[in-house]
Amino acid sequence: MEKQVFKEILAIDGGEKTVQSTFPWPIYDESDVQAVAEVVGSGKWGNPDCSDYVAAFEREFAAYCGTKYAVTCVNGSVSLRLALMACGVRPGDEVIVPPYTFIATASTVLEVNCVPVFVDIDPATYNLDPNAIEAAITDRTKAIIPVHFAGLACDMDAIMDIARRHNLRVIEDAAHAHGAEYKGRKLGSIGDAGSFSFQSSKNLTSGEGGIVVTNDEKLYRMMASLRNVGRMEGHQWYDHFNPGCNYRITQMQAVLLSQQLQRLEDQTVLRNNNGRYLSELLSGIDGLSPLSGRMEEIRHCYHLYIFKYDAAAFGGLSRQEFVARLAAEGVPCSTGYPHPLYKQPVFQNKNFMCYAIPDSVDYTTVFCPVSERACREEAVWIFQHAMLGSQDDMQAFAEAIRKIQRVVTQG
Structure with a gap:
C-alpha cells in the first residue's frame, strides 16, 4: 500500500491560518x-x-517619565517642532537625524527653517549610529534628534557625550518609546x-x-508658551510674547490619556517579555536576525518587533512575498x-518652502547603506498590538514563519 504524503498548504493558498488569535487595538x-x-x-x-484634566495628565506623564515638566500638544510632529524652537535653533542651522524614521523627524526640521543632516543607522538596532554622528558635525550643527525606533533605546551615553563635547542640544524622538528604558531611565528623560x-x-x-517632557525649566516655559499662542503664565489672556500657535489638546483627550496611562506599565512589561521570548524563537530560524542592541541595559517597549529577513534562506522568496x-x-x-x-520627493525635489536652506544642500547625493538595505530588502515589522498576545501566540508567530520556510524550500 502506497504511503500518503501530507502536503502542507499556506493560508494564502487556502490552508488553515497558523495564528488563530486576534489582537484588538x-x-x-x-x-x-x-x-x-x-x-x-x-x-x-x-x-x-x-x-484641570490637561494639567493633571501632564503631571502624571512627567512623573511616569521621571521628569519635572511635560507640555501636551496636538500631535507628535508639533511636539518635535516645539522642542526645536525652544532649544533655540535658528534659520540655516543643521540638525542631525536618522533616515530610517517617520517623515516628521526630518520635516519638522524644515518647518523651523533648518537643514536635516541624515546620518546612517546601526545595523544591530536600526537606531542612529553614534560612530557616524561626529563626522557629520559642522560649525552649523545645533542639535541631534535620536529616534528610539520601534521602542528600542539608542546608545544615549555615546550620543550625550558627543552632544556635550560639541555643545549640541539633544531632542529624543520617543514617538515609539512610551515606557521604554535605558539603564533604568525612561526614554525621553535623558536629552534636553x-x-x-x-x-x-x-x-x-x-x-x-x-507631549514633550523636560527637566529644563526654561525650555518648559518656552514650549508651554509656544503651545498656547505665545501666552506666558501670569499674564493676561490677550498678551502674546512668543510666535506660537494654538496647539492645545482637549479635555477629552487628556482624560482618556490618563485612563490609558494606568495600563501602560503592565502593557510595556508584557511587550518586553514577549519580544525577548520571540527573539529566542526566531534566532533559531535560518535566515532571520532579530534586532538586538545591548539588551541587558534596556527595556524595549516593542512599538514594533523588527527582524531582518534573508531571502536566500527562504528559497529566494522576496521579502514582499x-x-x-x-x-x-x-x-x-x-x-x-x-x-x-532622503529619497522622499520633498527632499529629492527640494520642495522646502523655506528661505534659509542653502542652495548647496543636495539630497540626491545622500546614500546611507544600512538604511537602504533595511528599506529595500531586510526589515520585517510585527505591530505592537500583536506583542500584547500570549507566549502561545509568540510560538504561533514563529511556527508561521517555519511553515512558510518549509513550504517554499521543500515544495
Whole structure:
C-alpha cells in the first residue's frame, strides 16, 4: 500500500491560518467611556475652559517619565517642532537625524527653517549610529534628534557625550518609546527634551496628540508658551510674547490619556517579555536576525518587533512575498518604509518652502547603506498590538514563519 504524503498548504493558498488569535487595538473598557462621558457632560471641552484634566495628565506623564515638566500638544510632529524652537535653533542651522524614521523627524526640521543632516543607522538596532554622528558635525550643527525606533533605546551615553563635547542640544524622538528604558531611565528623560506621539497606532493613544517632557525649566516655559499662542503664565489672556500657535489638546483627550496611562506599565512589561521570548524563537530560524542592541541595559517597549529577513534562506522568496504569506497566516506585519527619508520627493525635489536652506544642500547625493538595505530588502515589522498576545501566540508567530520556510524550500 502506497504511503500518503501530507502536503502542507499556506493560508494564502487556502490552508488553515497558523495564528488563530486576534489582537484588538486600542484596548479600553467602560471606565474609559465613562471618564470621557463625564467631560462631555460637563460642557467644558476645550483646554481654556477648564485645564484641570490637561494639567493633571501632564503631571502624571512627567512623573511616569521621571521628569519635572511635560507640555501636551496636538500631535507628535508639533511636539518635535516645539522642542526645536525652544532649544533655540535658528534659520540655516543643521540638525542631525536618522533616515530610517517617520517623515516628521526630518520635516519638522524644515518647518523651523533648518537643514536635516541624515546620518546612517546601526545595523544591530536600526537606531542612529553614534560612530557616524561626529563626522557629520559642522560649525552649523545645533542639535541631534535620536529616534528610539520601534521602542528600542539608542546608545544615549555615546550620543550625550558627543552632544556635550560639541555643545549640541539633544531632542529624543520617543514617538515609539512610551515606557521604554535605558539603564533604568525612561526614554525621553535623558536629552534636553523628549517628544512623544499619541497617534492611534502608538503604545499610549488618544487617537491623536503629543507631549514633550523636560527637566529644563526654561525650555518648559518656552514650549508651554509656544503651545498656547505665545501666552506666558501670569499674564493676561490677550498678551502674546512668543510666535506660537494654538496647539492645545482637549479635555477629552487628556482624560482618556490618563485612563490609558494606568495600563501602560503592565502593557510595556508584557511587550518586553514577549519580544525577548520571540527573539529566542526566531534566532533559531535560518535566515532571520532579530534586532538586538545591548539588551541587558534596556527595556524595549516593542512599538514594533523588527527582524531582518534573508531571502536566500527562504528559497529566494522576496521579502514582499514573505510578508504577504506571513500576514495571511495571521501575523499583523509589514515591510515598513519603502525607502529612506532622503529619497522622499520633498527632499529629492527640494520642495522646502523655506528661505534659509542653502542652495548647496543636495539630497540626491545622500546614500546611507544600512538604511537602504533595511528599506529595500531586510526589515520585517510585527505591530505592537500583536506583542500584547500570549507566549502561545509568540510560538504561533514563529511556527508561521517555519511553515512558510518549509513550504517554499521543500515544495
